[in-house]
Amino acid sequence: MQCPVAKMIDSVRPPTRKQRELADREKLILDTAQTMLHQHGYNHLTMERIAETVEYSKGTIYNHFASKEDLVCSLSCRCITNLIEIFERAYQFEGSTRERYSAIGIGFSLYHQLHPMDAQNIQTVKNNAVREKVSKEKLAKMESLEQKITKIAQSIVQDAIDCGDLDKKHQDNVSTIVFGCWSMHYGALLLDQSDIPLHEMGFSPVVKMLWHNANIYLDGYNWLPLSTTTDSNNLFKKISSALFDE
Amino acid sequence: MQCPVAKMIDSVRPPTRKQRELADREKLILDTAQTMLHQHGYNHLTMERIAETVEYSKGTIYNHFASKEDLVCSLSCRCITNLIEIFERAYQFEGSTRERYSAIGIGFSLYHQLHPMDAQNIQTVKNNAVREKVSKEKLAKMESLEQKITKIAQSIVQDAIDCGDLDKKHQDNVSTIVFGCWSMHYGALLLDQSDIPLHEMGFSPVVKMLWHNANIYLDGYNWLPLSTTTDSNNLFKKISSALFDE
DNA sequence: ACATTTTTTGACGCTCCGTCATATTATTAA
DNA sequence: TTAATAATATGACGGAGCGTCAAAAAATGT
Secondary structure, three states: OOOHHHHHHOOOOOOOHHHHHHHHHHHHHHHHHHHHHHHHOHHHOOHHHHHHHHOOOHHHHHHHOOOHHHHHHHHHHHHHHHHHHHHHHHHOOOOOHHHHHHHHHHHHHHHHHHOHHHHHHHHHHHOHHHHOOOOHHHHHHHHHHHHHHHHHHHHHHHHHHHHOOOOHHHHHHHHHHHHHHHHHHHHHHHHHHOOOOOOOOOOOOHHHHHHHHHHHHHHHOOOOOOHHHOOHHHHHHHHHHHHOOO | OOOHHHHHHOOOOOOOHHHHHHHHHHHHHHHHHHHHHHHHOHHHOOHHHHHHHHOOOHHHHHHHOOOHHHHHHHHHHHHHHHHHHHHHHHHOOOOOHHHHHHHHHHHHHHHHHHOHHHHHHHHHHHOHHHHOOOOHHHHHHHHHHHHHHHHHHHHHHHHHHHHOOOOHHHHHHHHHHHHHHHHHHHHHHHHHHOOOOOOOOOOOOHHHHHHHHHHHHHHHOOOOOOHHHOOHHHHHHHHHHHHOOO
C-alpha cells in the first residue's frame, strides 16, 4: 500500500544525488505513462508496458507507485498542480474582484479544453472504485492540493466582500459561492468529456455556455460589476490571453 | 459486443412466455448485481459471483450482457429511468413554472441523496474507459434516456418563456439554462460522492448548498417569482414531500 | 421416438496485477 | 584493493477475473 521510494524523495532539504536520480526516474515514469495514456487510453495502459517503455522492471515501477491507480492519481495531482498555477495567475489578474473570480472559471474551463485528457484523468480518479486502490498518502496529497486550490477561490470571494463588490450579507456563504462555481464548472467539464453528444442534443459549445451561466450565477449574487454593464465577450478575451499568453 | 438475448426481449408486441422468462431473468440478474454492488462495491463485483448467486452459468449472463461494463450500464439506465419518473412528477407539480423547474433540481438532488450508490453507478459509466466496453446498443439506449430527461427540463423552461415568467430574450438560451442547472447539480453530486471531505473543508451539506445556488442562478435569469420574494425553506419542504410522499 | 434447433454450461486461454526470492549493484570496512 | 554488507532491481510466479466456445442439455419439431 505504501511505496519505498516516496519517502526517500520528499525528505529533508538538500537533495542528494540519489534523491535526484529517483525524482528524475519518477518523472520519467509519469511522463511516459501520460504519453501512453494520451495515445492509447486507460484500458491499454499496463504496468508491464510502462516498465518496458522506460526500460526498468515492473518491480522498480512498484517501488515508486503502490498500484496502477496510485500512478494515475499522481498524474491527476500534476494536473491539479497545473491548475493551481493558472488559478494563481487568475488571482493576480489586474481588475475587479468579479473579473478575478471570473478568471478562475475561465482558467478552469480553458485548461480542460486545451487538455481534455487531463480532464479524463481527474474524472477517473474521482471514481471510488479507482480511489480504493490509491495509497492513503497520495490521496492525502491530492486532498491538500484540492484544499489549496479551493483557498484561492475563497480568498477572492472574501476580497469581494471586504471591498463591497459583494454584499456583506453573503459573508456566511463564501464557501457556498465557491462550491456553486466549482460544481457548475466541474459538472460541465464532465458532461463535456463523457461522449454525450451535447451538440446533437441542441447545446452550444460548453466553454461558451459556462461563461454565460457563470455570469448569470454571479449576477444572481449581485456581485458587482454586473455582466449586464460589461462587455462580456471582450472581457473573456482579455482574461484568456492574460492566463494563457505563452 | 452484442448479446443474443437483447433483441429477443424488446421485439414485437405480445410477449411470449419465452420472452417473459428472459425478461424476468434479466431483472433477476440486474437486481442481484445491484445488491452486490451496494454491499461490496464495484471492485468486488465479478461476473463469476453474479452467476453463482443467480444460479446460472457465466455463459448465460453473457447471453444477456456483452460485458461487465455493459451490465453496469444497464443498472445506470434503470437509475435514469427512476429519475425520469421523478422529473415527470416534478413537471406536473402544481405551481409556478419556477417552482416546477425547482422541483426538478430538488428531485435530482434528493434522489441521489437517497440512493448514493446509484450516483456512483452513473458516474462509473460516465468514465470513458468504462464506456469503451459497453455495447453500442446500450449506449444508444442510455443516450435516448438522457435525451428524454433533458426534454422534460427544456419544456418547463419553454413554458416559463411562453407565460412570461422568464423574459423572451432568453428564448435562445433555453438549452443553456438547462445545461446550467444540469451541470451544477451533476457536478455537486459528483463532488459529494467522491470522498472529498467537503465538510472538513468548510462546506455546508450539499443539498442545502445546491438549493441555495440553484435559486441564486435562477434569480440571475430573473425567473419569476424570485427567491427573494419566496419562503424558500417552506417551498423546499412542499416540493420534496410532493415528489417523495410514499 | 428420433432429429434438429436452441440454450446452457463451465473448462480454458488470456491479460494483467502485485509479490517476493534471487540477482545485481552500491557502499562501507578493513 | 578486496571482502562484507546493505540497498536496489529484476522478472518468474501466483492469482483474479474477463470473455469464449466446444460440448452437453433442453426444447422444439417431425
